[in-house]
Amino acid sequence: MPAATPIAPASESLRERALDVLCGDELEPIVELVVARVGEERYEARAHDGRVVFRRNDAQTFSVESVDGRNPLGDQAIDRFAGLADELAVRFPTREQNSYPFAYASVAQLFDHPSPPDLCVIHSAAHNWEDQGGHRGEHGSIDVVQARAPFVIGGAGVRRLGLVDRGCRLVDVAPTMLALLGAGPLSRTDGEAMTDLFEGDPPQQVIGFLFDGCNPNVLYDMAARGEAPNVARIMEMGTSFRYGAMASLPTVTLANHTGILTGCYPGHHGILHNAWYDRATRSQVITNSNETWATSMQFLAPGVDTIHSAIKRSMPGAVTVSINEPADAFADYSTFDLLRRGVAMNRPPGPDELPFSTERFVRPVKEYRWSSRTDHTAVDQFQGIWGGRFHDVDYPSPPTFTWCNFTLTDAAFHEGGPHSEIAYASVHDTDARLGQILEAVERRGAWDTTAFFLVADHGMEETNPSVRGDWGPVLQRHGISYRDEAYGFLYLED
Numbered sequence: 001m002p003a004a005t006p007i008a009p010a011s012e013s014l015r016e017r018a019l020d021v022l023c024g025d026e027l028e029p030i031v032e033l034v035v036a037r038v039g040e041e042r043y044e045a046r047a048h049d050g051r052v053v054f055r056r057n058d059a060q061t062f063s064v065e066s067v068d069g070r071n072p073l074g075d076q077a078i079d080r081f082a083g084l085a086d087e088l089a090v091r092f093p094t095r096e097q098n099s100y101p102f103a104y105a106s107v108a109q110l111f112d113h114p115s116p117p118d119l120c121v122i123h124s125a126a127h128n129w130e131d132q133g134g135h136r137g138e139h140g141s142i143d144v145v146q147a148r149a150p151f152v153i154g155g156a157g158v159r160r161l162g163l164v165d166r167g168c169r170l171v172d173v174a175p176t177m178l179a180l181l182g183a184g185p186l187s188r189t190d191g192e193a194m195t196d197l198f199e200g201d202p203p204q205q206v207i208g209f210l211f212d213g214c215n216p217n218v219l220y221d222m223a224a225r226g227e228a229p230n231v232a233r234i235m236e237m238g239t240s241f242r243y244g245a246m247a248s249l250p251t252v253t254l255a256n257h258t259g260i261l262t263g264c265y266p267g268h269h270g271i272l273h274n275a276w277y278d279r280a281t282r283s284q285v286i287t288n289s290n291e292t293w294a295t296s297m298q299f300l301a302p303g304v305d306t307i308h309s310a311i312k313r314s315m316p317g318a319v320t321v322s323i324n325e326p327a328d329a330f331a332d333y334s335t336f337d338l339l340r341r342g343v344a345m346n347r348p349p350g351p352d353e354l355p356f357s358t359e360r361f362v363r364p365v366k367e368y369r370w371s372s373r374t375d376h377t378a379v380d381q382f383q384g385i386w387g388g389r390f391h392d393v394d395y396p397s398p399p400t401f402t403w404c405n406f407t408l409t410d411a412a413f414h415e416g417g418p419h420s421e422i423a424y425a426s427v428h429d430t431d432a433r434l435g436q437i438l439e440a441v442e443r444r445g446a447w448d449t450t451a452f453f454l455v456a457d458h459g460m461e462e463t464n465p466s467v468r469g470d471w472g473p474v475l476q477r478h479g480i481s482y483r484d485e486a487y488g489f490l491y492l493e494d
Contacts, residue, residue, distance in 0.1 A: 007279045010118040010492035018119055018492055021478050022471055023048050030469045032095050032124040032141060033072040037111040045107060047072040047095055054104055062104040073103040078167040078243045080144045084217040087145060088419065092126035092464045098143045102169060106142050106249040109190070109265035113272045115279040117489035120249065121471060126464040129487065135414035137460045139213065140488060142249045149456035150216035151245035152231070154238025156203035156451045163220065163235065167243030168194060170256055173455055174263035174307050177206055180451055181400070184314030186305040189263035197239055203451035207402045207441070211430060212253065213410030214456040215418035216244045219427060228431040230438055234452050250488065251458040254288040254296060258327040260455060261306045261403070270301035275486040284485065293326040294336045306330050311401050318400035321385055324378045325405040333385060343391065346380055348373040356432035358425040367411040368422065372429065375406050379436045386440045398446045404437065406430050417462040
């Protein structure tokens with residue numbers, strides 16, 4: 001069969017028609033803003049009450065060309081709604097109250113991918129996706145609450161500054177961890193190493209934890225109140241950023257898991273979204289599902305490093321580990337590599353026997369039960385590897401880098417919202433599993449030579465159940481044909 005003809009970008013007239021509909025009165029409650037590329041290194045963000053056109057001058061700098069009405073991306077403060085009380089005081093912020101940290105760079109990088117959408121629709125903070133199978137807690141926007149992930153670093157080689165009024169980007173994590181270890185740099189990166197956080201001798205090992213979808217205001221508050229003592233233990237050993245680490249557009253799972261581990265934006269590392277449309281093959285790409293996690297890294301862009309490959313290139317003999325993480329490229333041990341090779345994993349206990357699980361949620365809530373069992377396997381794998389032997393492989397020395405992905409917080413924060421009982425239970429349960437891992441490090445005698453860091457892939461914001469709706473029927477009513485991938489990536493059809 002002949003190769004498919006690549007789908008071209010939509011015409012300017014069609015794009016303008018769609019923008020007029022999306023930013024019109026009817027969709028004002030659910031559409032925060034819409035972004036598009038409008039020329040060579042030129043981009044537009046449009047909202048109901050204004051628009052901005054800006055230009056990328058180089059990798060770091062941008063200039064505004066024109067503003068009509070209010071600049072939708074004009075407020076890029078990183079400290080907005082930092083702290084639980086400040087977030088709760090403005091439960092459903094309007095676009096005028098919101099901020100969008102690093103917004104120009106976050107928008108521009110999206111369109112560097114070979115298959116970007118014609119329009120990226122960013123839903124409002126209050127918008128509840130229940131009509132489309134959504135949840136009380138949501139993310140995906142570049143607004144400050146949905147983009148803000150926790151950033152905690154502590155242990156060997158790390159300064160003890162406590163909770164500081166500071167923020168960063170998730171793409172800064174990989175270059176920082178490599179610099180902390182004394183490993184060579186990534187082949188390409190959009191991030192910067194935060195070397196001012198270091199002091200003393202470098203660690204011999206680094207362990208990273210991801211609490212998927214965890215709101216940092218909630219996490220820090222629970223640690224301060226003694227409800228997450230193991231998170232608090234790491235915080236006490238180093239530095240935590242009150243303003244968090246900002247995810248990149250789109251603020252969704254696999255795009256930012258990969259961003260953390262590569263130091264690159266989604267438009268540069270290749271995993272553009274949880275799903276997108278391949279313009280060259282005219283086919284849908286899905287990376288974030290039970291069926292595709294194991295093979296999702298086939299879409300990693302050529303020449304992109306991960307922490308794993310950078311460490312092994314510059315530190316011969318180093319062993320790296322990836323536990324329950326789809327973005328596992330170049331790791332020596334990977335959970336998903338075992339699955340790709342058909343190696344059976346140890347089956348986790350049922351809900352009645354599962355340790356560190358809140359009974360009132362692990363039994364009746366399917367997602368809570370599945371994630372609890374999955375996270376139990378993470379502890380099992382870590383204890384085996386750091387205990388010296390797992391799946392018939394010996395580990396005579398602790399791995400140089402170990403990455404451990406916990407999923408329960410994302411499931412629970414979606415289910416009830418970030419300020420719900422189920423969300424708080426998920427942090428409590430995950431913290432208990434974290435404690436098991438810290439004990440394994442102590443048993444190995446490596447506590448004093450190990451650094452730890454903790455992040456999430458994005459934040460989580462409470463939605464308003466009364467603010468529902470879908471832009472799809474409105475676009476259709478105006479005769480605009482499109483594909484909507486992962487809710488918000490619009491590929492328009494002339």
